[in-house]
Amino acid sequence: MTRRALVWFKRDLRVHDHAPLVAALAHTDALALFIIEPEWLHSPECDASHVDFALQCLAELRIALAQRGMPLLVRVGSAVPVLAQLHSEVVFTQLLSHEETGTGWSYQRDLQVAAWCKSADIPWQEFTQTGVVRRLRSRSGWAQRWQARMDAPLQLLDGGFSPAVALEQPELPTLADLGMERHGKALQAAGEKAARRTLKSFLQVRGYDYRKSLSSPLTAEDGCSRLSPHLAFGTLSMRTVHQATEVAIANTPDREMAYALRGFAGRLRWHCHFMQKLEDEPDIEFHNFARVCDGLRENDFNDDYFAAWCEGRTGYPMVDACMRSLIATGWLNFRMRAMLVSFASYHLWLHWRPTGLFLARQFLDYEPGIHWSQMQMQSGTTGINTLRMYSPTKQAQDQDPEGLFIRRWVPELARVPLPYLATPWKMDISVQRMAGCIIGVDYPAPIVDDKLAMKAAKDRMYGLRKTQEAREEAGEVQAKHGSRKSGLPPTGQRRKTPRRKSDAPATPSSQGDLFA
């Protein structure tokens, strides 16, 4: 009997280090499938930019697989009917794929596929591709397991496939075919080749100033790795990035470069650390980690504030510049993402779910496990992390001291004198006229008062955290989700004794307790 494998590509659009592809070699022949699922297209997190990027990756992948004798079918529909239809056309005897840690719809889809495979008597083998551990009982020992997986040999194809049955492979659909409008974002280059180029340029050249470049949106654009969309769509495996980084550190004669790359290497495990939280508690997509926070913001949602934040017209130049830059490019550095969420959650007191959905659509690298954990962390609803409230004027002064970023993305402020650029509402009317920017006409007045809004948010958040209920629950959240390396007190309360200077993390403080 012909043993035919079907390799189901999901968020792993590559050939290099692809365990299901390697497993398929053991079969008589094999074919590959990518399913464009309506559940994905219609999910509130999905944006045309995500689909566009995936289609570009698929075009390249189809060629790369064809060169190895494997046809890649791309079909539109829900997973079970697509698999059943394909099975009626070409009987396949095994389904191979990577594990996925996704949101609710993809989890439900996997349950349905598992049931269908069982009823059709088709074994479905899933392979790991990140450090996420399924059915994890305890976080103890997690970091060692991550290390072991990442150090394991890469899964590389040795040889090609015997040609499978001839099947029609229609052209890939366009966004219009899928009923989606053009997105207008200037995206990073897609595909496995671009991913490898990006990794190489970072490890050889761009990474040099990594630690210094992280926080400012001006320097981070080039100084960060920019690998996140490639990790999200799987055009690079985490193992490839980890191993290439270790080799680069070992081989560079430059101590500065090695130091920079060690900072980067540490962040790679955060990727999986955050994804593990969603794997362990899928509900965090919808519900507060700390249920004591339920009701905190739900009834206070201000639609006008939300619209102003989404459109980058809050009257705070750094917030507006970051939002407009994100909307135009699909990427923003960590610190500025954190500031956008802090402003929405504390200054504007907006619940993290609608703001998180909006940001998920903007981020080309949308990765559910990282995203929803970070949304909650920056909104103070994990119950365990230090509360971080960013002043947008201080961030402008610290991260954009010459005003280049603000002037680039908020052209209304292009002629505003530097001393007023972070606080344009402080210009008197004659300066406004000279700058060609009348506040309230050409550029909005601040929608809330920075200091008053921060004070109100602090009172509410610290008031809640002091309660016995909050303290008890923080212990539970820490036990379930906290890294054993975080060093935080188990209750997640503020650290009483300051760190000694020599203990201080070399990374910016905003990420200091990320592992919690």
Ligand SMILES: Cc1cc2nc3c(=O)[nH]c(=O)nc-3n(C[C@H](O)[C@H](O)[C@H](O)COP(=O)(O)OP(=O)(O)OC[C@H]3O[C@@H](n4cnc5c(N)ncnc54)[C@H](O)[C@@H]3O)c2cc1C
């Ligand atoms: C509210 C919010 C939402 C976020 N949503 C996402 C998301 O959907 N997808 C996503 O990949 N990242 C997300 N991040 C984390 C971080 O901002 C991005 O990983 C980073 O900016 C991506 O750029 P880079 O690849 O150049 O990062 P680099 O600094 O070069 O880091 C390399 C890789 O390390 C991992 N990493 C770095 N920082 C973090 C972090 N703080 N948490 C988890 N992993 C990290 C990522 O995989 C990243 O690609 C979010 C952060 C915040 C504050």
